[in-house]
Amino acid sequence: MSSNFPDGFLWGTATASYQIEGAANVDGRGASIWDTFSKTPGKVVNGDTGDSACDHYNRFDEDIAIMKDLGVKAYRFSIAWPRLFPAGDSVREERGFAFYNRLINALIAADIEPMVTLYHWDLPQHLEDEGGWANRDIVGAFVAYATACAEAFGDRVNNWITLNEPWCVSWLGYSNGVHAPGKKDFSLAIAAAHHTALAHAAAFRAIKAVRPDSQVGLTLNMNNNNIESPQDSEVLAIADLMDANLNRWWIEAFTTGKYSQVLLDTYGDLLNGVIKPGDEELLKVKTDFLGVNYYSDGFVRSARPEDKPYIDGGFMPFPQRVDTSAPAHLANSLTAMGWVVTPEGLGNLVTRIRRDWPEIPYYMITENGSSYEDVIVDGQINDIERTRYLTSHLESLQKAVAQGVPVKGYFAWSLLDNFEWAEGYAKRFGIVHVDYTTFKRTPKASAHRYKEIIANNGL
Ligand code: PNW
Numbered sequence: 285m286s287s288n289f290p291d292g293f294l295w296g297t298a299t300a301s302y303q304i305e306g307a308a309n310v311d312g313r314g315a316s317i318w319d320t321f322s323k324t325p326g327k328v329v330n331g332d333t334g335d336s337a338c339d340h341y342n343r344f345d346e347d348i349a350i351m352k353d354l355g356v357k358a359y360r361f362s363i364a365w366p367r368l369f370p371a372g373d374s375v376r377e378e379r380g381f382a383f384y385n386r387l388i389n390a391l392i393a394a395d396i397e398p399m400v401t402l403y404h405w406d407l408p409q410h411l412e413d414e415g416g417w418a419n420r421d422i423v424g425a426f427v428a429y430a431t432a433c434a435e436a437f438g439d440r441v442n443n444w445i446t447l448n449e450p451w452c453v454s455w456l457g458y459s460n461g462v463h464a465p466g467k468k469d470f471s472l473a474i475a476a477a478h479h480t481a482l483a484h485a486a487a488f489r490a491i492k493a494v495r496p497d498s499q500v501g502l503t504l505n506m507n508n509n510n511i512e513s514p515q516d517s518e519v520l521a522i523a524d525l526m527d528a529n530l531n532r533w534w535i536e537a538f539t540t541g542k543y544s545q546v547l548l549d550t551y552g553d554l555l556n557g558v559i560k561p562g563d564e565e566l567l568k569v570k571t572d573f574l575g576v577n578y579y580s581d582g583f584v585r586s587a588r589p590e591d592k593p594y595i596d597g598g599f600m601p602f603p604q605r606v607d608t609s610a611p612a613h614l615a616n617s618l619t620a621m622g623w624v625v626t627p628e629g630l631g632n633l634v635t636r637i638r639r640d641w642p643e644i645p646y647y648m649i650t651e652n653g654s655s656y657e658d659v660i661v662d663g664q665i666n667d668i669e670r671t672r673y674l675t676s677h678l679e680s681l682q683k684a685v686a687q688g689v690p691v692k693g694y695f696a697w698s699l700l701d702n703f704e705w706a707e708g709y710a711k712r713f714g715i716v717h718v719d720y721t722t723f724k725r726t727p728k729a730s731a732h733r734y735k736e737i738i739a740n741n742g743l
Contacts, residue, residue, distance in 0.1 A: 287682060288742035294397065294693030295738040296358035297351060297715070298651050300404035300448065302334045303702040305364065307341035311379035314370025316406035317416070317457075318705075321464030332708030338700050339723045344387050346725065347699065348394050350716060354731060355738040358397040360650055360695045361387070362404035362448065365429055372408030372425060381436050388440050399443040399648075399695070401503065402430055402487065405453065405464065405705075412465050417453060417476035420558070423483045430487035434494035442498050445575050445650065446487040449505045450480035450534055455599050462706050473599070474554045478563075481537035485569040488538075502538065503575030503650045506531045508629050508636065512585035512611070522606050523584045525550055529599050539641055541568035573692070574641075575650035578633055578677075580619075581626040584608050619673070620655040620711055627676035631684035638689045646690040652677055653697035655704070655711040658728065665717050665728040674715075674730055678743055696734060700725065 302318045322333040340347055351359060365372070367380030391398045403426070407416055411425055430446070447453065456463035459473035467473075484502045491500050507530065511523050528544040536543060541564035548555060587605045609615070614624045634647055654673040658665045674696065685691050701714035709720055715731040718724070737743060 289682060289685060294358045295356060296360055296693055296695035297356055297699035298360035298695040298697050299699050301362045301364035302406040304338040304340040304700055306337040306339040308335045312370055312377040314366035315409040316366045317409055317412045317464035318406050320409050321466050328706055329708040329710050334703045337703050338718050345390060348390050350725060351396055352394045354735045356396060358399050359391055360399040362401035363433060364406050366408040369429060372411035388437055392440055398441050400441050401445040401448050402433060404448040416465055417479050418458060418472040420479055422479055423486050426483045427486045427490045431490045434491045438495040444491050444498055444500045445503045446484045447480055448503045451505055451530055453480055471554045474551050475558045477533060478558045481534050481567055485538060485567050488569045499572040501573035501575050502571055503577055504534055505577045506633055507582045508632050509582040509584055512583055516586045519584055519586055519606055522604050535641055537567045538569050538571050539643060574644050574647045576647050577651035578630050580623040581629040583611055620657055625673060627680045630677045631680035634684050634689045634691055646692050648692055649694040651695060651697035653713050655713045658712055658717060667728045667730050671730040671733045675743060
């Protein structure tokens with residue numbers, strides 16, 4: 285069996301606006317919830333903010349040249365909503381549009397396909413002041429923003445992702461509060477989850493109205509939740525809720541217009557109360573592709589006597605009595621984020637998506653990557669673990685693709701070391717190292733390996 289990927293496989297790298305751009309107070313950009321959150325003491329490690337980040341705003345030509353050298357065919361980046369509409373209303377900032385025009389034109393000149401994420405977490409602060417994703421009015425605001433983007437950039441951008449990881453937006457942002465806007469209110473998270481699902485469908489229609497031939501998808505963070513004590517009915521019930529909450533919520537919304545019974549039962553009036561008559565038809569949309577962000581599998585087994593009841597990720601309405609720790613054989617090879625390394629999970633996940641939702645035409649792996657502590661020796665970064673993470677996940681993906689699973693592209697997270705949200709700059713995911721005092725970029729060994737993989741169209 286060939287170890288190659290199909291011809292035309294879209295090899296890419298991915299980033300997000302707030303994580304790399306910097307230039308936070310330049311060219312009329314408005315404040316986003318991440319400006320506010322990162323400047324709130326205690327929210328981000330070391331008090332880091334995205335004010336300067338990688339200075340990509342001023343150095344995108346150099347970053348495109350690096351991608352060109354790697355042979356990258358596509359680049360996934362996000363647009364900062366508050367650069368285009370600083371107050372989140374209808375008042376445009378033309379210098380923001382001009383920046384993304386420069387970026388898109390430079391990508392096309394380098395023969396790199398732009399793949400645009402409309403929302404990768406930098407909500408205009410003014411919209412949060414009105415309730416943000418927990419206020420249903422956000423759907424209309426997002427449609428206006430999506431329409432403006434399709435009108436401005438749709439002559440050159442064919443691939444659109446409406447939202448990145450609505451699970452993180454909803455649960456990390458509004459329930460457990462580790463991400464902006466840092467709210468800790470279970471009911472707000474449930475409202476946000478429903479409104480992000482509505483926003484995806486509405487933005488999908490808005491982009492298609494402007495550019496009928498464009499490809500519009502939604503990116504979700506997903507995992508396989510491996511059940512290690514299938515004889516325990518409590519574990520089975522909690523695992524089903526975890527899967528519905530993380531993996532099925534938004535897919536079932538756009539494929540069926542409805543949510544799993546386990547979600548309706550668990551969240552009761554908090555969920556039923558935000559669903560309005562007619563929402564079923566609004567939620568349902570023939571999404572062109574699913575964007576999959578995959579980092580790590582989950583594990584769940586019977587609670588040990590020492591396991592105290594706890595609430596994981598802020599999405600359990602009751603304390604769960606299960607053990608979700610890493611299995612012993614994986615526990616001493618965690619990434620710097622503390623995440624288990626489970627390469628076979630990537631192939632398993634796309635195979636599961638194919639089995640459960642055959643109506644979704646194809647998928648893009650819109651993020652996959654790892655954080656490790658890098659050491660610079662003689663100006664070189666020999667990131668063996670990150671390189672192994674990359675190759676082992678691609679081996680797993682290749683096997684699934686060879687079985688006919690329709691994955692059309694893979695975007696390494698991330699092109700650059702960057703602002704890793706609540707972890708600040710302390711955690712590095714880049715295949716290219718960034719020195720945050722000089723902004724010097726140095727491709728790591730993983731980037732050199734990725735270049736070979738792209739050149740061979742396989743491992
Ligand atoms: C994703 N979690 O975030 C994001 O899309 C990226 O912007 C981010 O840099 C990358 O993964 C690495 O973290 C996540 O706690 C952040 O479950 C946190 C979680 C999941 C995804």
